[in-house]
Amino acid sequence: MRLKDIAEITGFSSSTVSRVLQDDPRISGETKKLVLSAVRKSGYRVNSVARSLKTNTTETIGFMAPELANDFFMKVAEGAEAELGRHDYSMLICNSRESAAEEKRQLTLLLEKRVDGVIIIPSSGRGEHFSLLTDFDVPLVLADRAVEDFSADSVLSDNEDGAYKAVTALIEGGYRRIGFIGGNMELNNAKERFAGYRRAVMDGSLTMDEEIIRFGDFHMNSGYKLMSDLLELPSPPDHVFVANHFMHIGAAKHLAHLSREGRGPKIRLSSFDEMDVSSIFGFLTLTVAQPMEEIGRRAASLLLERIREKKENPGKRKKPREIRLSTDLNFHGGLN
Amino acid sequence: MRLKDIAEITGFSSSTVSRVLQDDPRISGETKKLVLSAVRKSGYRVNSVARSLKTNTTETIGFMAPELANDFFMKVAEGAEAELGRHDYSMLICNSRESAAEEKRQLTLLLEKRVDGVIIIPSSGRGEHFSLLTDFDVPLVLADRAVEDFSADSVLSDNEDGAYKAVTALIEGGYRRIGFIGGNMELNNAKERFAGYRRAVMDGSLTMDEEIIRFGDFHMNSGYKLMSDLLELPSPPDHVFVANHFMHIGAAKHLAHLSREGRGPKIRLSSFDEMDVSSIFGFLTLTVAQPMEEIGRRAASLLLERIREKKENPGKRKKPREIRLSTDLNFHGGLN
DNA sequence: CTGTTAGCGCTTTCAC
DNA sequence: GTGAAAGCGCTAACAG
Numbered sequence: 001m002r003l004k005d006i007a008e009i010t011g012f013s014s015s016t017v018s019r020v021l022q023d024d025p026r027i028s029g030e031t032k033k034l035v036l037s038a039v040r041k042s043g044y045r046v047n048s049v050a051r052s053l054k055t056n057t058t059e060t061i062g063f064m065a066p067e068l069a070n071d072f073f074m075k076v077a078e079g080a081e082a083e084l085g086r087h088d089y090s091m092l093i094c095n096s097r098e099s100a101a102e103e104k105r106q107l108t109l110l111l112e113k114r115v116d117g118v119i120i121i122p123s124s125g126r127g128e129h130f131s132l133l134t135d136f137d138v139p140l141v142l143a144d145r146a147v148e149d150f151s152a153d154s155v156l157s158d159n160e161d162g163a164y165k166a167v168t169a170l171i172e173g174g175y176r177r178i179g180f181i182g183g184n185m186e187l188n189n190a191k192e193r194f195a196g197y198r199r200a201v202m203d204g205s206l207t208m209d210e211e212i213i214r215f216g217d218f219h220m221n222s223g224y225k226l227m228s229d230l231l232e233l234p235s236p237p238d239h240v241f242v243a244n245h246f247m248h249i250g251a252a253k254h255l256a257h258l259s260r261e262g263r264g265p266k267i268r269l270s271s272f273d274e275m276d277v278s279s280i281f282g283f284l285t286l287t288v289a290q291p292m293e294e295i296g297r298r299a300a301s302l303l304l305e306r307i308r309e310k311k312e313n314p315g316k317r318k319k320p321r322e323i324r325l326s327t328d329l330n331f332h333g334g335l336n
Numbered sequence: 337m338r339l340k341d342i343a344e345i346t347g348f349s350s351s352t353v354s355r356v357l358q359d360d361p362r363i364s365g366e367t368k369k370l371v372l373s374a375v376r377k378s379g380y381r382v383n384s385v386a387r388s389l390k391t392n393t394t395e396t397i398g399f400m401a402p403e404l405a406n407d408f409f410m411k412v413a414e415g416a417e418a419e420l421g422r423h424d425y426s427m428l429i430c431n432s433r434e435s436a437a438e439e440k441r442q443l444t445l446l447l448e449k450r451v452d453g454v455i456i457i458p459s460s461g462r463g464e465h466f467s468l469l470t471d472f473d474v475p476l477v478l479a480d481r482a483v484e485d486f487s488a489d490s491v492l493s494d495n496e497d498g499a500y501k502a503v504t505a506l507i508e509g510g511y512r513r514i515g516f517i518g519g520n521m522e523l524n525n526a527k528e529r530f531a532g533y534r535r536a537v538m539d540g541s542l543t544m545d546e547e548i549i550r551f552g553d554f555h556m557n558s559g560y561k562l563m564s565d566l567l568e569l570p571s572p573p574d575h576v577f578v579a580n581h582f583m584h585i586g587a588a589k590h591l592a593h594l595s596r597e598g599r600g601p602k603i604r605l606s607s608f609d610e611m612d613v614s615s616i617f618g619f620l621t622l623t624v625a626q627p628m629e630e631i632g633r634r635a636a637s638l639l640l641e642r643i644r645e646k647k648e649n650p651g652k653r654k655k656p657r658e659i660r661l662s663t664d665l666n667f668h669g670g671l672n
Numbered sequence: 673c674t675g676t677t678a679g680c681g682c683t684t685t686c687a688c
Numbered sequence: 689g690t691g692a693a694a695g696c697g698c699t700a701a702c703a704g
Contacts, residue, residue, distance in 0.1 A: 048448045050697035069410040093429040112384045253616045260618040280589040282596040386681035
């Protein structure tokens with residue numbers, strides 16, 4: 001069933017049917033009713049592919065994340081999906097598998113599918129290949145992470161501030177030897193969280209001790225391992241600030257194992273990120289909650305704005321905008 | 337840059353360029369080289385939209401899940417994505433928000449986008465609206481859950497068997513009062529897991545005691561709440577089998593809270609599902625591991641098969657196939 | 673308010 | 689081995 005068939009059934013022309021479907025105000029109420037009823041009866045569905053070919057827009061955007069089975073990324077995705085859905089956009093999802101090469105490969109596919117724009121949570125700190133998109137004039141918004149070699153619209157948390165607030169609160173709470181489990185330092189958010197930690201330590205007149213500063217990969221197992229390393233130190237920290245949720249769970253898991261064996265050390269944890277499973281353990285003191293869904297929502301709405309601007313003002317590209325969302329500091333277990 | 341431009345640059349016709357792009361064997365090596373080099377130089381990308389209009393296939397499938405920020409669903413999605421990627425298919429992702437109505441709404445969108453097929457993890461036990469797809473001859477595969485009022489290809493875990501194996505092992509391990517925290521009983525997998533529990537209890541000559549059988553909604557908080565209910569019983573269970581991962585984490589969280597307060601009851605947990613955070617607590621005895629990614633992979637490959645069959649044999653619809661994947665029983669903490 | 677017409681960028685007979 | 693031409697289903701001037 002094609003639009004043309006509806007035209008034949010109702011006796012109107014294709015253009016009239018097309019206009020009805022687009023709610024063109026010029027169409028008379030009577031005609032509209034007739035056409036719409038024929039559409040309903042026949043079960044006709046517009047062919048978006050044909051429409052896209054004609055209009056040169058697909059109402060589809062690409063969403064690329066380093067992995068899919070990751071609650072943080074998918075909260076961002078849910079936020080984006082919600083915002084896009086309000087505007088009848090769909091989302092083509094891509095798993096970059098934490099690889100910039102794979103990221104590039106998938107971008108070319110998105111390009112061929114003629115998506116109207118792309119949201120990327122970068123897999124690495126580098127994004128030269130994102131120029132693929134801008135070369136083709138496809139709007140791009142980075143979410144959660146920025147890259148160092150490519151400037152693009154982005155929606156990020158205020159990582160440094162979040163870490164600073166948390167560590168400062170810990171110092172005020174009396175901790176004097178606060179360890180740090182950081183993320184992959186090629187990623188800007190890992191760097192910024194570390195910078196926040198460092199600044200808080202300095203401002204709080206504690207000494208920066210490299211012994212109690214470790215870097216992992218933002219995954220659970222590295223949190224587990226690094227926690228274990230820290231505890232084996234002759235003089236272990238009295239608190240550890242962990243730079244993301246997954247490493248925090250890993251670190252807590254290690255503490256839980258120890259305490260199960262009856263040799264639980266006196267130590268507490270705080271973490272960047274807050275998920276609904278964050279507080280399952282008793283070691284948690286503070287979390288720095290990122291507005292995960294808002295990151296997605298804002299990324300989507302910025303992207304839609306860029307798409308609109310492009311349509312209204314072809315060829316004119318605005319200079320990249322960076323949106324920083326602030327985090328919330330939440331207390332959980334008390335300070336000791 | 338269009339295909340036609342490449343034709344003009346190289347002096348060949350559009351048809352020839354098109355054939356080169358599709359690796360048509362009739363094209364001479366020389367021509368191929370010439371065209372390909374022009375393609376590379378110009379940065380030309382095929383326009384999939386135009387191709388789709390012509391070929392009536394989009395190489396895109398829809399993937400619908402009740403939520404996105406759910407590691408179980410997304411492991412399935414990753415499996416599907418991997419399989420689809422091997423065949424250059426893309427995935428349009430939809431969040432049905434645990435609502436059949438929303439599910440229906442999004443299906444019509446997928447229909448308009450002319451996806452070649454759809455994978456659905458149903459939000460509810462009902463799927464009359466899935467006929468939207470079959471009416472339009474769009475292949476559909478259900479993953480993880482079946483629906484009672486609509487028969488479709490499906491890839492499911494052997495839920496009953498998994499629960500049966502686990503509970504039987506618990507009985508053999510000496511537990512005599514095994515409670516059950518079930519899922520939303522409108523869902524077939526919740527029902528089947530309960531059936532497995534029931535059969536094991538019967539076969540093991542324990543008594544079915546409704547007191548220690550509770551039903552939640554597969555989310556963490558209901559596991560927490562129901563665990564608390566069970567512990568308040570005059571005669572609480574000595575073990576609780578929880579019907580999925582998220583409720584298990586909730587139940588364990590409750591136990592962790594209690595034991596932190598020094599009043600940890602002597603009770604252990606087992607759970608359907610195994611995720612990498614399953615074993616963070618010490619209460620865990622057994623898990624019934626579902627092959628999450630395989631569910632996705634198999635769903636995708638069955639879907640691709642159906643798409644192929646449809647192309648080769650239009651109009652002929654095979655009768656639905658149900659694939660049951662077996663689960664693995666894994667021991668964690670020992671039996672007491 | 674409605675119809676005619678051209679054409680989006682590709683694939684694919686059919687012809688040579 | 690290559691080209692000419694038609695057409696996928698829709699939209700959007702333009703015309704009336």
